[in-house]
Amino acid sequence: xxxxxxxxxxxxxxxxxxxxxxxxxxxxxxxxxxxxxxxxxxxxxxxxxxxxxxxxxxxxxxxxxxxxxxxxxxxxxxxxxxxxxxxxxxxxxxxxxxxxxxxxxxxxxxxxxxxxxxxxxxxxxxxxxxxxxxxxxxxxxxxxxxxxxxxxxxxxxxxxxxxxxxxxxxxxxxxxxxxxxxxxxxxxxxxxxxxxxxxxxxxxxxxxxxxxxxxxxxxxxxxxxxxxxxxxxxxxxxxxxxxxxxxxxxxxxxxxxxxxxxxxxxxxxxxxxxxxxxxxxxxxxxxxxx
Amino acid sequence: xxxxxxxxxxxxxxxxxxxxxxxxxxxxxxxxxxxxxxxxxxxxxxxxxxxxxxxxxxxxxxxxxxxxxxxxxxxxxxxxxxxxxxxxxxxxxxxxxxxxxxxxxxxxxxxxxxxxxxxxxxxxxxxxxxxxxxxxxxxxxxxxxxxxxxxxxxxxxxxxxxxxxxxxxxxxxxxxxxxxxxxxxxxxxxxxxxxxxxxxxxxxxxxxxxxxxxxxxxxxxxxxxxxxxxxxxxxxxxxxxxxxxxxxxxxxxxxxxxxxxxxxxxxxxxxxxxxxxxxxxxxxxxxxxx
Numbered sequence: 001x002x003x004x005x006x007x008x009x010x011x012x013x014x015x016x017x018x019x020x021x022x023x024x025x026x027x028x029x030x031x032x033x034x035x036x037x038x039x040x041x042x043x044x045x046x047x048x049x050x051x052x053x054x055x056x057x058x059x060x061x062x063x064x065x066x067x068x069x070x071x072x073x074x075x076x077x078x079x080x081x082x083x084x085x086x087x088x089x090x091x092x093x094x095x096x097x098x099x100x101x102x103x104x105x106x107x108x109x110x111x112x113x114x115x116x117x118x119x120x121x122x123x124x125x126x127x128x129x130x131x132x133x134x135x136x137x138x139x140x141x142x143x144x145x146x147x148x149x150x151x152x153x154x155x156x157x158x159x160x161x162x163x164x165x166x167x168x169x170x171x172x173x174x175x176x177x178x179x180x181x182x183x184x185x186x187x188x189x190x191x192x193x194x195x196x197x198x199x200x201x202x203x204x205x206x207x208x209x210x211x212x213x214x215x216x217x218x219x220x221x222x223x224x225x226x227x228x229x230x231x232x233x234x235x236x237x238x239x240x241x242x243x244x245x246x247x248x249x250x251x252x253x254x255x256x257x258x259x260x261x262x263x264x265x266x267x268x269x270x271x272x273x274x275x276x277x278x279x280x281x282x283x284x285x286x287x288x289x290x
Numbered sequence: 291x292x293x294x295x296x297x298x299x300x301x302x303x304x305x306x307x308x309x310x311x312x313x314x315x316x317x318x319x320x321x322x323x324x325x326x327x328x329x330x331x332x333x334x335x336x337x338x339x340x341x342x343x344x345x346x347x348x349x350x351x352x353x354x355x356x357x358x359x360x361x362x363x364x365x366x367x368x369x370x371x372x373x374x375x376x377x378x379x380x381x382x383x384x385x386x387x388x389x390x391x392x393x394x395x396x397x398x399x400x401x402x403x404x405x406x407x408x409x410x411x412x413x414x415x416x417x418x419x420x421x422x423x424x425x426x427x428x429x430x431x432x433x434x435x436x437x438x439x440x441x442x443x444x445x446x447x448x449x450x451x452x453x454x455x456x457x458x459x460x461x462x463x464x465x466x467x468x469x470x471x472x473x474x475x476x477x478x479x480x481x482x483x484x485x486x487x488x489x490x491x492x493x494x495x496x497x498x499x500x501x502x503x504x505x506x507x508x509x510x511x512x513x514x515x516x517x518x519x520x521x522x523x524x525x526x527x528x529x530x531x532x533x534x535x536x537x538x539x540x541x542x543x544x545x546x547x548x549x550x551x552x553x554x555x556x557x558x559x560x561x562x563x564x565x566x567x568x569x570x571x572x573x574x575x576x577x578x579x580x
Contacts, residue, residue: 018308102401104400104402104446104453105399105419105449105454106397106398106399107395107398109396110396112394133454134455137456138455138457159395160395163393164395164423165424165428166427167301167428
């Protein structure tokens with residue numbers, strides 16, 4: 001496995017690989033790998049010739065009051081995990097190399113962002129699409145892999161690829177969970193002990209909401225209330241939002257009659273956790289993004 | 291020569307060419323070819339394996355009061371010219387295929403645009419970078435070619451490629467001129483007879499300004515005044531601007547001590563014309579962009 005630390009070398013390496021007719025599978029990350037990341041890398045390995053994963057804690061996608069400094073980092077462990085997962089290249093650029101000057105060109109998003117996490121994280125997804133545009137041009141992947149836990153991010157990347165015609169296939173893989181159902185996240189390590197014990201109720205609550213739809217419920221408000229109440233009753237967390245929206249358009253709906261996302265974010269003292277389910281009007285978990 | 295009319299076919303064709311290890315030279319245009327366009331295509335032909343030129347009058351880069359409808363079009367002639375110039379593929383997408391829905395992702399420019407043409411054409415360069423981002427992803431060029439007549443556009447494309455790490459080399463070729471010095475432009479055909487006779491004074495005026503710098507002038511205001519007065523005295527046009535700025539940063543300067551652009555735009559009744567010179571602090575025409 002190769003470790004590349006400069007934009008220039010990564011871009012030239014990718015160009016050479018493409019000239020050799022290799023397909024490139026790309027897993028963008030902020031590091032501190034858990035099984036969710038590993039699953040993406042392993043899937044990419046089966047799917048493409050060369051797997052590249054990037055580790056870059058992107059300052060642009062953190063708000064001024066957010067956890068950029070506190071975001072967990074462990075480069076040595078990450079490198080070990082990536083190697084075990086069959087990754088061919090780990091790209092670890094530094095911030096100065098990624099953002100050598102004040103950007104003249106910026107990416108803006110006018111839709112899919114004023115809901116869910118976008119509402120409480122203004123500018124977050126702008127930072128995400130900006131860094132991804134750069135990484136897509138540097139790594140020039142054939143396919144790129146995301147976990148469904150970041151479903152809003154996937155909806156935004158889907159728009160980025162479609163609107164700007166990136167020649168890249170977006171693959172969204174199922175959320176990887178702990179045995180008790182908690183979605184794997186780099187931030188889980190920051191939960192206090194009692195919070196860690198309560199946190200599985202987030203997934204349980206979403207599943208209870210989905211069950212209402214399986215049982216015939218079409219009213220999004222009733223489903224959302226079920227999730228809100230369940231999380232509220234079983235955890236000490238402060239609910240940021242529970243929303244049910246069309247997917248991937250992320251528009252409010254009054255009747256559940258298409259593919260939807262049921263999503264929540266909960267503030268604990270140690271970390272803010274997110275989770276979601278994508279399902280159709282019958283409550284069946286979605287197989288595809290659209 | 292192949293004519294491709296859909297985004298999908300163009301992108302797949304480009305991907306196949308890259309798999310065959312061909313280099314792609316790309317000349318983006320709005321059609322109605324003149325010798326300026328042809329020179330770019332011929333240069334690309336010497337430089338790369340496959341030359342692609344696009345013909346697309348991009349609605350996004352025209353303001354509501356601008357000449358989108360009046361912009362001259364002649365597809366048959368363009369195809370004939372492209373063939374003669376050795377172009378391999380002409381890409382002529384329709385507007386619906388390029389913009390199938392309201393864009394969720396938009397490109398924004400925060401610098402290099404509130405001067406020169408950008409000042410009187412708000413949103414113009416946003417439209418330019420948006421369509422170019424799309425075309426770059428569809429055509430996947432190794433190199434892309436622009437004429438220096440559109441020097442502000444080149445400065446903006448330079449920022450686009452650099453800020454977002456596009457794996458593309460930007461080539462800027464000298465402005466092609468009529469024998470009397472008038473910069474070739476698709477819009478020249480719309481000039482009235484007397485305007486066409488006066489129009490060469492635009493280039494003469496810029497050359498007089500540059501001559502002052504050759505003779506030792508360091509004060510941009512004096513150079514600008516020379517150009518303003520000369521155009522004013524010899525044409526019936528209404529001057530939009532005459533500016534002298536650093537290049538490619540396009541910042542105002544108080545002393546000429548680096549590479550600069552001396553540029554003007556003049557409204558005639560029949561058309562708005564632009565022209566510019568790029569030169570160093572001694573008044574020598576610039577060989578490179580930076």
